[in-house]
Amino acid sequence: MCPPEAFASSDLATIPPSLEPESFIPPTDISQSAYDLASSLLAPAILSHSIRTYLYAQTLAASSNSIYHADPAKRDLLFVACILHDIGTTETYNGPQRFEVEGGDAAVEHLSRFGVVEEDKKDVWTAIALHTCNGIVQRMGELPALVRKAIEIDFGRRSEVEGVEDLAELKERFERRFARQQIEKVLGDAVVAQAIKNPDKAPAASWPGGMYRAHLTDPDWKGVNKAF
Template sequence: MVDSDANSAPSEFVPNTEISNSAFELASTLLPPPILYHSIRVYLYARSITPPDSSYISPAKQDILFTACILHDIGTVHKFDGAQRFEVEGADVAARHLRRFDVKEDDVHDTWVAIALHTSPGIAERIGDLARIVREAVLVDFGKKTSLGLPMTENDLQERRGELEEKYPRLGVEKILGDAVVEQAVRNPDKAPPASWPGILYRAHLSNPGWDGVNKAF
């Protein structure tokens, strides 16, 4: 079942602030439903897996956590298809968004880093608390192993996954997201440096140009 309110900033998961509501409006206006629902799930996983001693468990940091999660793939949309790889373009969008509200530069920086590095294994997990949370939440949503322990049992995680995917279904996000990244690289190969995740997806596309399924390197 698709949540019919998912495009109207439902209060059940969006922090009730101008910063978060406007970030959600930006995401829900531009992202296709599969990537939007993925971003929603990432935020909700992030809330579930944030350690109790993290500052991002507090209400004061929810705008930052929400913005980093809901906008982490915004660089895949045509409006923000700039010269840099999608993660960096998305990080720039989020930073501009937060600066509109005079958010502290430390928080802007941490949000930028979390989005820019969310596809960088081994770096995102260690460079900062927010980057680690976002990275791990993304991994959880794609059913990947995380490098650090999660503050919930596997059974609890599976139950949470079932709940979230019923309300915010996957809708083939792996194919939609992979294709979006590759389409940008086809137009501008500089957006897919060889060692980056976009670069890996782009090489897989070049090796299998007729393949119509989920990118083989996803």
């Protein structure tokens, strides 16, 4: 639900001017340790993308008076889902399943250390495991939909969001602090590299599968994967 008036990004108290990690990471063991895990494993470009995804998601949650903004425990879930949504691209979590599913499993493993209830773990798993499934993830609950919409904003697939003013200014601010660093190429290459070693990680109808086919069609291509 949206408030009667548009949300002004400059009014968001949970996104401080400094944009230093210690200023926006929820001050809990769950979120702090999730950030430590992500920052120790993710490629810099993917870590910055994951941070921006959370900042956009938190903006969206605040603009809609979502429980994922108002409730500190739910905010932890939002943070974990965003900061770990691409953790499956790392070698540590490079298991036999597609990277999204490996990432969802890793997040559930993390949350289980803190006694998070099954329903909340399932929501985080769904948000991560289905985050590349456009048209499906949006119908799987509020948390998965928030994460997907934030990812779309970061990849330029949404130039306007209802209830949020000055989205372009917000993007410029976030990207000035957390540079893009060729995220599209870095992320695409990471997913394809896993598929080259294990094609089962890139099912034909999936986003990884599309990028893997694009690579096989033109293996000498050096730019952003044509199916990104």
